[in-house]
Amino acid sequence: MDTDTTELDRVLAAAAGAAPKLAESTPAQRAEWLGAAADALDAASSELLPLAAKETHLPEAPRLKGELARTTFQLRLFGEVLTDGAFLGATVDHADADWPMGPRPDIRRAAVPIGPTLVFAAGNFPFAFSVAGGDTASALAAGCQVVLKAHPGHPELSARTGEILRTALIEAGAPEGIFAVIFGVEAGVTALKDPRIAAAAFTGSVPGGRALFDIAVARPTPIPFYGELGSVNPVVVTPGAVKARGAEVAKGYVGSFTLGGGQFCTKPGLLFLPEGHGLEDTLREAAGGVAGQTLLNERISAGFGKSVAKLREQPEVTVLAAGEATAEQFTPTLLSVRAADFLKADEVLRSECFGPASIVVTYSSQEELLDVLKQLEPGLTATVQAEESDIDEVRPLLPALTALAGRLLWNDWPTGVTVSWAQQHGGPYPATTAPTTTSVGTAAIERFLRPVAWQGFPDALLPPALQEGNPWNLPRRTDGDR
């Protein structure tokens, strides 16, 4: 099943060969391609959903159905980005003899596709972060060819999704070579080292992502590597919130950390509660009410089993809910530790644990809470559960929370990640290897664009985005004015 070297070379040659036609494609054309791909995937849902359920153990409804809807919505939203046109960053500076630093030539800048992009699919979202997921959608929107390394957790689904996507793109007018799926670790690594690949994107674990990042940056020609790795996603609960709606917070937390078997990169791994919160029974009950869940695959089950055992071994830890493992199903594990002990404990307590487990950290004072927050590893999200009346109490925490994460939430749970213009899914390492970027939301397209300036060019040789008459009617900055 793995892609052999002959086939891989053919795929990479085809991707490189698509460059001239892609460079000529207009954003409007690419919006059509993405729309056609979304329609084709929606039309194939009755085939794809059972395949996904079989390979991932995730429930077909509402989970996988919702995820496929998210995926095709995402493709169409990037179509809107293309129609909008601001993503090109078109900027026109006319020649200016009086420019203060000395006469300025006519110079115009816009983005071009970075080139063939290698996307490593994730295992935990077989649609939204896999073959036709956000990395693929944003790279295709940018005008890049995509070589998709399938995740081994859902090979059949990957092959079928890839066929449907590829056929739809090409029937809509995209060039041959625009998209292909490859299989196998070796093919992925070989492709990552290939000079025809200009960028790579990845969603997955810290060790896996870091290994690939290391390969990408060690190439004779290093390339941008957009890795979305791990995150502990701390949640801070104020005494006010405990008092006003402690039970609701406790239940929401358990719901969030067990969602999808706790296999979300935004799973809340740490809940900071004030000492004496009195929610132990509620937490225990809520955790006890969650049925056993089958994890994505045996490797993840085995890893989770070991991680939980190691967490429970820590002497500082109290067990609130002892997860049980029966017939490959896991009920939630919930531990508790005092903040002062947490800081002294093994760093396993501060690391991401993939699966239905989480840790309550009890703090004795706002000062102690801030101290712990400052020492946490950064990640994708940081959440505050508080009352409106707590605003002055929360304000001093915000610099530390902002330093910690790419997305801050107020009275919500981090496991929901909407796809929109303002979304930010990223953060300081190890949330991502590229902290100035996002892997979800419309700004994800920026990762696959490279700016180019044209100086003194005749209008007939300028790309349409920069021609004097602005034939695409783009939003442009001209001579400094928006």
Next chain:
Amino acid sequence: MDTDTTELDRVLAAAAGAAPKLAESTPAQRAEWLGAAADALDAASSELLPLAAKETHLPEAPRLKGELARTTFQLRLFGEVLTDGAFLGATVDHADADWPMGPRPDIRRAAVPIGPTLVFAAGNFPFAFSVAGGDTASALAAGCQVVLKAHPGHPELSARTGEILRTALIEAGAPEGIFAVIFGVEAGVTALKDPRIAAAAFTGSVPGGRALFDIAVARPTPIPFYGELGSVNPVVVTPGAVKARGAEVAKGYVGSFTLGGGQFCTKPGLLFLPEGHGLEDTLREAAGGVAGQTLLNERISAGFGKSVAKLREQPEVTVLAAGEATAEQFTPTLLSVRAADFLKADEVLRSECFGPASIVVTYSSQEELLDVLKQLEPGLTATVQAEESDIDEVRPLLPALTALAGRLLWNDWPTGVTVSWAQQHGGPYPATTAPTTTSVGTAAIERFLRPVAWQGFPDALLPPALQEGNPWNLPRRTDGDR
């Protein structure tokens, strides 16, 4: 003179300590700081210019005077970027129960400073790419602390510029720790590895930049490394241009590749002329008319001497102008090679040579020219010298030229790099280690910004950029609309 470990630790601690005050600073305040810094540097020109001339052998006027004017203009232009406000990328998505993928929470996104930034100064532009240069200006504008590793080529100037810049910033209200200069390779490498440093920028040679890039990405927490390294900057001359104004092109070329002693990263290293161009004598004469130039320092002189010797050794090469080295001064070296031989020759002919030397490559056909262009190493610029009547002939070359460089020029020379909104100074590796960014122009600020999203936050806890009333009157995208 080198910064010792105690002093370095003090500098890094001060930089980290400035974070809370910097996070509170408004763009308007930072614009004031930059303006004050520019004024202070302008006021010190009579002290700084002779110091620069003494340490770099570059002429005080017009060269260094112009460069200082460029540098202070650049600081003020980033002030305009701050006043404009678009750099924050403020985006507001209100809650939307009917969002097609499922109900959307209120989510708002804007950029925050990436954090303490280490800037490695260049040797060839002692003002514009050094202590108060573009990397420093754009990082300070973004709200980042800057630790500046001085270039060993102009230590006294670096120290004085640093004092003036730092004093002006702090007197204008910037926090202690916002800026410091450090000296010595060891201090630079130690700082690059320090967890308090969040990003780094560099302008210099490929080997030096790559070594630092390798350190930055090998850290336990890798950081963005914005390295502007090397470039051969090809120039293509059409038969039409040779016919219409060959002598002018030949003279312009010699002027450009010898400007500043050929020590510009945008020096045209390859001039593609049609075979039988008949410009040999003009080129020889133009090169012969350039007086001997003292290079920046002995290390560069020695390196240039060796490179030229190696270039001249290549059997495929004809010498048009044999540069002479006397008393550490160099007259220009100009070589010629046929395109067919160029492709087979040692890769030294295709690599950047820092100093007053360049190579004419003669092509026998448009097809051969395109073939060579496709095999060149990418860089910062690619230039076309052509007539308006050549447009249809040049069009097929543009995809290859665009793949080659971050800036394309028409009937101009690459050595002038204006600072403006549309400027792009970057390109595929080895032009830069970060091909989606620019190191010159207003977009350079983007390198030092990290996006953060706030989900469901009460207005009172949102940054002003995202508050519902838009108190800073920023350009914002709201619910998808610009």
